[in-house]
Amino acid sequence: MEQDLGEIKVGFIGAGKMAHGIAQGILLSGKVCPGNVMVSAPSLNNLGKFKDCGVRTTHCNTEVVRVTRVLFLAVKPHIIPSVLQEVSAVITPQHIIISVAAGVTVATLERLLPTGSMVLRLMPNLPCVVQEGALLFCRGTRAGPGEAGLLRELLASCGLVEEGPEAFIDIHTGLSGSGVAYVYMLAEAMAEGAVKMGMPSALANRIAAQTVLGAGRLLRDSGQHPAQLRADVCTPGGTTIFGLHALERGGLRAAAMGAVEAATERARELGGK
Ligand SMILES: NC(=O)C1=CN([C@@H]2O[C@H](COP(=O)(O)OP(=O)(O)OC[C@H]3O[C@@H](n4cnc5c(N)ncnc54)[C@H](OP(=O)(O)O)[C@@H]3O)[C@@H](O)[C@H]2O)C=CC1
Numbered sequence: 001m002e003q004d005l006g007e008i009k010v011g012f013i014g015a016g017k018m019a020h021g022i023a024q025g026i027l028l029s030g031k032v033c034p035g036n037v038m039v040s041a042p043s044l045n046n047l048g049k050f051k052d053c054g055v056r057t058t059h060c061n062t063e064v065v066r067v068t069r070v071l072f073l074a075v076k077p078h079i080i081p082s083v084l085q086e087v088s089a090v091i092t093p094q095h096i097i098i099s100v101a102a103g104v105t106v107a108t109l110e111r112l113l114p115t116g117s118m119v120l121r122l123m124p125n126l127p128c129v130v131q132e133g134a135l136l137f138c139r140g141t142r143a144g145p146g147e148a149g150l151l152r153e154l155l156a157s158c159g160l161v162e163e164g165p166e167a168f169i170d171i172h173t174g175l176s177g178s179g180v181a182y183v184y185m186l187a188e189a190m191a192e193g194a195v196k197m198g199m200p201s202a203l204a205n206r207i208a209a210q211t212v213l214g215a216g217r218l219l220r221d222s223g224q225h226p227a228q229l230r231a232d233v234c235t236p237g238g239t240t241i242f243g244l245h246a247l248e249r250g251g252l253r254a255a256a257m258g259a260v261e262a263a264t265e266r267a268r269e270l271g272g273k
Pocket residue numbers: 013014015016017018019040041042043044045046047061074075076077079083100101102123124125126177178
């Protein structure tokens with residue numbers, strides 16, 4: 001059910017890439033006006049782009065907590081303990097605290113926050129910036145369906161938003177939070193292959209980007225299994241099967257599975273699990 005977000009105040013501690021992506025999604029939804037969003041960071045390095053879209057900025061983390069109700073923690077995982085120590089005294093039971101820090105568990109967040117704090121853990125990815133993110137969240141012990149619904153409403157313009165058990169959050173980090181970088185690496189390598197075969201780099205990169213976009217949209221919108229779509233591209237004895245054979249020889253599948261596994265394990269390690 002749609003909630004009236006009315007005058008809800010949204011805060012971000014940390015003003016980096018992920019805070020910007022999520023804030024943009026929230027503002028694009030039109031449900032929260034820029035004047036009701038506040039962001040903090042120690043330096044001016046990243047605050048300018050928020051100021052430019054009318055968002056309030058500060059260097060004081062406790063100010064963000066005081067003037068907002070929904071609070072995104074968007075600092076690097078190792079900074080989370082010191083930030084929570086700094087702001088805990090001004091956190092109230094009405095705050096809804098959403099951490100996007102890779103690996104940092106609900107149990108850790110709840111231990112570092114005042115007893116009874118409402119916590120959710122969210123793993124977004126960078127394409128939130130273009131409203132094509134893939135986001136998975138779970139609820140802490142005090143966050144209920146109302147808070148989950150509010151978060152969904154806020155993130156509605158960021159892309160696909162799913163709720164799941166906390167055990168899936170680190171896996172989602174390996175698959176999608178980090179996964180966008182694997183796709184960029186593949187796009188880069190494909191473009192380099194085209195350059196090797198004689199195509200100018202700028203054209204090769206534009207075509208590689210569109211190839212990734214088109215393949216992704218068709219995969220999502222058709223609902224078909226990737227193996228089916230892959231088979232659809234293959235003419236017997238044609239070009240694609242020769243290309244796929246080269247990828248199999250290079251161990252692409254094992255490498256991709258290993259990448260998701262390695263990044264998931266690293267997220268678990270960051271969370272001390
Ligand atoms: N990048 C990604 O694709 C994804 C990142 N994440 C998670 O998002 C979180 C943020 O990552 P990302 O946006 O990439 O990081 P960035 O390095 O882009 O941004 C980090 C921000 O934290 C600020 N910061 C540092 N120390 C403090 C402090 N003590 N108080 C307040 N703010 C502080 C920095 O300030 P300043 O501007 O002054 O440098 C900066 O604005 C991480 O926990 C990461 O795990 C999750 C999914 C995807």
